[in-house]
Structures are given as C-alpha cells and as structure tokens.
Amino acid sequence: MNRIFNLLGKFLSFAGRAARTEYWITFLTVSAVVYAIEFFADYAGVSGDAFLFLFIVTRTVKSMICLPVSVRRLHDVDRSGWWYLVPLATFVFAFFDGTPGPNRFGPSPKYGMRRVGSVSVAPVRSDY
Structure with a gap:
C-alpha cells in the first residue's frame, strides 16, 4: 500500500529516480485505463468529433x-531525461537495472542509501 501512495506522491515530479516496478506499474495501468475508456466509448457508439475529442x-x-x-526511469539508469526524445530509448532502458546506490539524480529506489560517516553507500544485497 505504501508503494501506491509513493507513486501518487511523485505523480508529476521529474526529480529523482523510478525503479522498473514503478515505471511498469504506472505505464501498464494508465495504458489499460486509456484503452478501456476508448474501447467502451467505441462500443457505446461514440464516433466522429466526440470520439476524436475523447481520444485526444x-x-x-x-x-x-x-x-x-x-524521465525518472531514465534517471535511474543514469541517463538524462532528454533521452526521452530518442525513439524507443525509454522502452529499451526500462529493462535495464538501475544504478546501484546513489547517482547524480538521487538515491537508488531499489537499493536505498545509507550514510557511513560522511560517505553514502548502497547496502549489500544478499539475494543475488
């Protein structure tokens, strides 16, 4: 449940990083809702300008x-958000594992970050 509230809290934010899970849940859920709305509008007989308006x-x-x-997903793989303008770049990078530990866009959403003295280090994962 915390993940859902975290997703809603970062709804329109370009800052930070997004894990693969966050990216795919958001993308697939929004796509399913959009396609369902368009399907039911077509099924209900909405056509012409009304359907075009709904589509837009x-x-x-x-x-x-x-x-x-x-953009946050691109940040997770340590790429600038401008890569979004390259066709298929976001889709390709969506399958890459994010940078472990912090990068120039912030702490890792997957691995987290902890402080040891004045240095930030990523925790060691034991599930490899």
Whole structure:
C-alpha cells in the first residue's frame, strides 16, 4: 500500500529516480485505463468529433502521467531525461537495472542509501 501512495506522491515530479516496478506499474495501468475508456466509448457508439475529442484527451492525460515516470526511469539508469526524445530509448532502458546506490539524480529506489560517516553507500544485497 505504501508503494501506491509513493507513486501518487511523485505523480508529476521529474526529480529523482523510478525503479522498473514503478515505471511498469504506472505505464501498464494508465495504458489499460486509456484503452478501456476508448474501447467502451467505441462500443457505446461514440464516433466522429466526440470520439476524436475523447481520444485526444485520454492520450494527453496518458502522456502527462507517463512522461514524468519515464524521465525518472531514465534517471535511474543514469541517463538524462532528454533521452526521452530518442525513439524507443525509454522502452529499451526500462529493462535495464538501475544504478546501484546513489547517482547524480538521487538515491537508488531499489537499493536505498545509507550514510557511513560522511560517505553514502548502497547496502549489500544478499539475494543475488
């Protein structure tokens, strides 16, 4: 339940990093909702200008939700958000594991970060 509240808290934020799980949950959920709305509108007989308007609105909302999480996902693999403009870059990098430990965009959402003296270190994972 905390993950859902964390996702909602970072809804439109471009700052920080997003783990693969956060990216895929957001992308697939929003896509499913958008496609369901469009399917039921088509099934209900909405056509012409009304369907075009609905299509534009749903795709705009999808972009507004998915763009920030895509940029944060690129940050997790230590890439600038400008990589989003390269076709398929976000999709390809979505499968890469994020940088372990902190990078220039913040602490790792997967590995976390802890302080040892004045140095930030990533914890050692034992589930490899």
